[in-house]
Amino acid sequence: MLTLENVVITQDGFTLSADLSISPATKYAVIGPSGAGKSTLLGGLCGFIPITKGKLLWQGTDITDAAPGARPMTMLFQDNNLFPHLSVLQNVGLGLRPDLRLSKDDRAKVETALSRVGLADLATRKPGALSGGQQSRAALARVLVQARPLVLLDEPFAALGPALRNEMLDLVHELVTETKASLIMVTHAPEDVRRIADQVIFVANGHAAAPQPAAALMDNPPPELRAYLG
């Protein structure tokens, strides 16, 4: 379980407060107006933006000041999830070994992950030679080999068309279910919430509210959320 104890995240004068916890093997959607602090929340969790007050606890251990790579989570950003000068295999391999000294075992794991996302034949290609959807799949293969208990997505499929995006969301859904990871996903689209989320974290006015069951919340939104959904 990941616990945010009276956390305040501060970036360039903007602050976001949160006091909530994330349960294992649960899928969360983070929604809210633009500029409300959704990306700030994820940045704080991952260690890219400092947590200035409160504590971040993982299974009871304080990880408030841990380096991004040392946290139990893996994150996909809006863009630049792959290094363009490395092959797909190397990009995925970095998830296992940052020095890329892959053993036979590691290599086998990478190849299994690539075939799981349907990229077995493209392992030696560079990201530039892949389509947008294939690039997303490569990034997801890395999430798979990292096998961290928390997966954070900051609108990584925003640039894809609707059909492709649904395909990716379904794949994410399958992958996190297989690895029993928790998913925290920023999204703008209510239909994404219905498609994938168990719980919703609504972010508005510099505050991230405690998670609420997705279906009930979307069917009967409080006034603020109603205003956002339109």
Add this chain to the structure above:
Amino acid sequence: MAFRPLAISTRTGASAAISVVALVFAALAAVASRAEFGSGLGSADWAAIRFTAMQALLSALISTLLAIPVARALARRRFWGRGVLVTLLGAPFILPVIVAVLGLLAVFGRAGWLNAGLSAIGMPTVSIYGLHGVVLAHVFFNLPLATRLLLQAWHTLPAERFRLAAQLNLTPRAVFLSLEWPMLRQIVPGVAALIFVICLTSFAVALTLGGGPRATTIELAIYQAFRFDFDLSRAALLSLVQLGLAGGAAVLALWIIPSVSLGGGRDRPLRRWDARGGWQRIPDILAIGTGAAFLLLPLCAVVWRGLLGLPATPTSVWLAAGTSIGVALTSVVILLALALPLAGWIASARQGGIEGVGLFGLAASPLMIGTGWFILINPVADPFALALPVTALVNALMGLPFVLRILVPPLRDTVQVYGRLSQSLGLQGWPLWRWVILPRLRPQIGFAAGLTGALSMGDLGVIALFADPDRTTLPLQMYRLMGSYQMEAASGAALILLGLSLGIFWAFDKGGRWHADA
């Protein structure tokens, strides 16, 4: 601290910075310890100071003023070969000074093409030696630099403005007054200041075309005090004057010097409606033609005379060429070992200012550092035996300011774009360099290595101070041949040196871009 944009170790960067500062300060301290302030400066020294400032001022003014019409013509005209010409404007930067001097002598020298033409029509001949020769050579090197900088500035004028000017049917004069003149007023002082600073520490040009009581720069005076009189106290005193003058000017000029982009032919032509045909073409053709001839004729002379002289080239030249290659490659290795950690540190630091470390090399004159290290080494070892390593080291330091300007911006971009991804994957230390930074920066590293290699290959500075007959680089060997009037052999050596300088630049630059992915 956990919240840095990229986990580049500051320790290696800081130790590189400390090494650079220590190298310069050790030399400075050694020089200061030998300078006897009581003796003061003689009248010859004051003459050298006056001449240094005068030639730098004239070189800066003439280069900048002549560059304006050339850059203006290049900015508004499209013609066949324009791209090649703009690329060639970058060539003097990696051209060995001594080679250019030989080319200039072939055109403007006593038996040169110009004087041959003048005497054929019964006019008096001109001499290239002295103040005007020094200024001529500096203009040869800096006119192309100024033209490139101004051309860049011209390209910063938005295309929409020219479209608007065309819409309003403004005359070329009105376009100049309303668009180009305000831009020039901003950029020209910086360009002139940059050239002034570069010319203040000029040594090889003064060594070959100047000399004598009326045309000696401070740098040359240091050399003469050291080499001819072995007057360490006077050399030291002059070094301090040089440091004060060049360093002071560099610091003052720092905030008006424009950012120098050294990248090759990266200029996109712009359609210009105010460029008209007919009579208006003539001054443009004249400006471009004269500028191109001024740049190309000496180069052609080097190649032509070099081909003729190649058979007369003695073995000593080939041996010196081998030495020069070794020195150049050593400089590249030293430079990269210093510049990469430094650039990493600068790019990931929150505030700037560390870049100043690189400028150290520019403000401190090579001969001052050479003199200082001679004084330091002398009691413990034979300085002449260490001539080549010291030369390689000083040449690397001289390349540092340019190289940092090349490496830091793309490294900043890499930190911006891939910093979070690298951090979330736990990439740091050597794997971070191996898998992210080096592959991302390969084209710039190749370019930087090529520049340094070419500069070091053609350098005639510290080596002249230290050299003995057994240890000599190609530029020095060429200078000795010229000094003993073996012009044919010198011409052959010039062609070899030209080939080596361009070759090492080309090899590294190409290597950096080979199979590079976007």
